[in-house]
Amino acid sequence: MTLPAPAPQITAPRPAAAVHGHKPSAFLLLSLLVTLGACTSVPLPPWPTQGSAPGPVPAPATVAVAAPVPAVVAVAQPVPPRPAVLVAPAAEAPYSAAVAARFPAPSVIYNTPGLQEGRSSFSSNAEIQTWLRDLTASAAGVPGLKAAVLNMGQSQRGEALEAMVLSRAAGTDAAALLASGRPTVLLIGQQHGDEPAGSEALLVIARELTQGLLRPLLDRVNVIIVPRANPDGSADNKRATIGGLDMNRDHLLLNTPEARALAKLTRDYHPTVVVDAHEYTVVGRFLQKFDAVQKYDALLQYATTANIPEFLTKASEEWFRRPLVAALKAQGLSSEWYYTTSTDPLDKKISMGGTQPDTGRNVNGLKNTVSLLIETRGVGIGRLHIQRRVHTHVTAISSVLASTAQRAPELGQLQPYIEKEIISSTCKNEAVVEAGQTLTQQELLMLDPVTGADKALRVEWNSALTLRKIKARVRPCGYWLSASSKIAVERLRLHGVQVLRVTEPSSMLGDIYRETARAAGVRQDVRGTIADAGQIVKAEVALVRGVIDAPTGSYYVPLNQPLANLVIAALEPDTQSSYFANQLIESLTGSARVMSEPALKTEELP
Numbered sequence: 001m002t003l004p005a006p007a008p009q010i011t012a013p014r015p016a017a018a019v020h021g022h023k024p025s026a027f028l029l030l031s032l033l034v035t036l037g038a039c040t041s042v043p044l045p046p047w048p049t050q051g052s053a054p055g056p057v058p059a060p061a062t063v064a065v066a067a068p069v070p071a072v073v074a075v076a077q078p079v080p081p082r083p084a085v086l087v088a089p090a091a092e093a094p095y096s097a098a099v100a101a102r103f104p105a106p107s108v109i110y111n112t113p114g115l116q117e118g119r120s121s122f123s124s125n126a127e128i129q130t131w132l133r134d135l136t137a138s139a140a141g142v143p144g145l146k147a148a149v150l151n152m153g154q155s156q157r158g159e160a161l162e163a164m165v166l167s168r169a170a171g172t173d174a175a176a177l178l179a180s181g182r183p184t185v186l187l188i189g190q191q192h193g194d195e196p197a198g199s200e201a202l203l204v205i206a207r208e209l210t211q212g213l214l215r216p217l218l219d220r221v222n223v224i225i226v227p228r229a230n231p232d233g234s235a236d237n238k239r240a241t242i243g244g245l246d247m248n249r250d251h252l253l254l255n256t257p258e259a260r261a262l263a264k265l266t267r268d269y270h271p272t273v274v275v276d277a278h279e280y281t282v283v284g285r286f287l288q289k290f291d292a293v294q295k296y297d298a299l300l301q302y303a304t305t306a307n308i309p310e311f312l313t314k315a316s317e318e319w320f321r322r323p324l325v326a327a328l329k330a331q332g333l334s335s336e337w338y339y340t341t342s343t344d345p346l347d348k349k350i351s352m353g354g355t356q357p358d359t360g361r362n363v364n365g366l367k368n369t370v371s372l373l374i375e376t377r378g379v380g381i382g383r384l385h386i387q388r389r390v391h392t393h394v395t396a397i398s399s400v401l402a403s404t405a406q407r408a409p410e411l412g413q414l415q416p417y418i419e420k421e422i423i424s425s426t427c428k429n430e431a432v433v434e435a436g437q438t439l440t441q442q443e444l445l446m447l448d449p450v451t452g453a454d455k456a457l458r459v460e461w462n463s464a465l466t467l468r469k470i471k472a473r474v475r476p477c478g479y480w481l482s483a484s485s486k487i488a489v490e491r492l493r494l495h496g497v498q499v500l501r502v503t504e505p506s507s508m509l510g511d512i513y514r515e516t517a518r519a520a521g522v523r524q525d526v527r528g529t530i531a532d533a534g535q536i537v538k539a540e541v542a543l544v545r546g547v548i549d550a551p552t553g554s555y556y557v558p559l560n561q562p563l564a565n566l567v568i569a570a571l572e573p574d575t576q577s578s579y580f581a582n583q584l585i586e587s588l589t590g591s592a593r594v595m596s597e598p599a600l601k602t603e604e605l606p
Helices: 026-035 125-139 174-179 197-211 215-219 231-236 257-269 285-290 310-330 360-366 386-406 408-424 486-495 564-571
Strands: 076-078 108-110 146-154 160-167 184-189 222-226 273-281 298-302 335-337 350-352 370-379 430-447 454-474 478-481 500-502 506-521 536-550 555-558 591-594 602-604
Touching (some): 108 197, 125 197, 146 257, 160 174, 160 197, 174 257, 184 197, 184 257, 184 386, 197 222, 197 273, 215 386, 222 257, 257 486, 298 310, 298 360, 298 386, 310 408, 350 430, 360 370, 360 564, 370 386, 386 408, 536 591
Parallel strands (some): 184 273, 298 335
Antiparallel strands (some): 076 108, 146 160, 298 370, 478 591
16 A cells, blocks of 8 residues: 655644533543543554555554552542632732633642642652652552653753653563553653643642552553653743753754753653643733733644654544543633744734744654643743643643553554654655744634633634645755764764764765855744744755765764654754754754765764
8 A cells, every 4th residue: 555645734623612611520530531431533544564465453442440449549639519600819810800710620639749738839849859759669569560760860950850650561661661562651741940730730640640540551551751851940930941941942952951861761762652741821922912811721732843744643633632622621621722922012923833843842743753732821820720720731641641542552553654654765755844834814712801701813823734845855865974063963862863973984975055145043933032042053055966075983864764854854954943053063064965875884873
């Protein structure tokens, strides 16, 4: 069977608006999410498996759910359903009581250190470390359950960067999880320090997987939890890292130790699904531009950057986002595609999450994972509605875990198929070097800041679901890098890219970059200038066919490897995210496109 060539365009439907209503108890909530009784999805078309004829996608498996054990400490305590009552919001509320009444507390109470009654601060870094170690110790008494806390490195301030691994594999090391044959889900919280709900929710998820109703999912999946990726920013209640960089725009360049730690984790453990838990701005520039308050409990998006394989996008939409929307709706929680607006008060366009290959969402997509962004309404409102915000993340993340368990057989087919397709495209087909959003019109619901009523707005909407091709080139066989490109080589290898060192002088046919224009600039996203504290080189180039001399000690990066699309994002020089633009490669003469399979003598780097 011949499948159509992957394209960077896919259009997916808008999710239906959820309705508010009473919520079940915590036990009923998690049981519903695990059994996935109401969450159905459309299977992908069949694809060929290596060495066999095409066949149908296997039927979804049913996940067995064990009855809760009374001795297990519950993470949430049921309380009677509460009617929506107009009460004065907390002093920190930036809107009226009528708006606050649109977001009643859930019928469960989540207990973490940072969610205790009367608490003014969220869980500290030390409290999170203690929480993970206590859960790891408790897991030792569960037959067959393996748990460990991984030391991923240190933040810029010296705080420990830690992850918890949960599995029923033979061990918790990367080799054991890979040998288990089960998909691994990586859950990441609080890349932005002023977005705490995801971190608190991941503490809840960790306890439910270890002691509670999510534990049966570990029969089908492995889970790695990074509750707080930016501990310095959290301690200071600031978005960026202590060095002033937005780490969620650093996942290709890897300039921060925090982003490097996550890159190494994904390189070693090869997750199948990655969830990035964030919060979004509720008032601020939305109130200034539209005289409106943000309405939705959750904003959702998957990877939307150039060269994402078509089947990966389909799986993200049909196997994950649609059940996730249904799970939120069942809890009376509303959702929409992720969107934001620029910091320019005169710019009233609304934009989905960016198409640049720099965020965790997009870079993990280029690593061939189902990469999902979940944002709850939280930035700028302090602790207001914190139980509801955590409940939204717990509901959404539980849905992703359950979908992964349900789709484990298909996911086991999907990644090898995608990788084979990428490798087979080497030296041929088109590679999109740069893509942008497509401008459309959209009706968007917000809230009137006084009455709390829905406020419908017709807005200019930059869609990331249909990508606009800006630059495209024939896909090369690989890239040559000069011997001086050691930083670029180090960063590529942190991602898991294979880089070979030339051991004997050689020559090869290729395209050399010739600069036609240059300017200084800064990196931009849909919000405006990225907090990365540095200028970039904005170059325009022409390709000149010629012979490339490859001396001993220079490098060759082949594209017949699974991470080829990430390599293209890093090494094509004339984009704002490239290693050349960001001066990880000093000169255009330090790299070239290799256009025929070279006869090189090379060695693997140690």
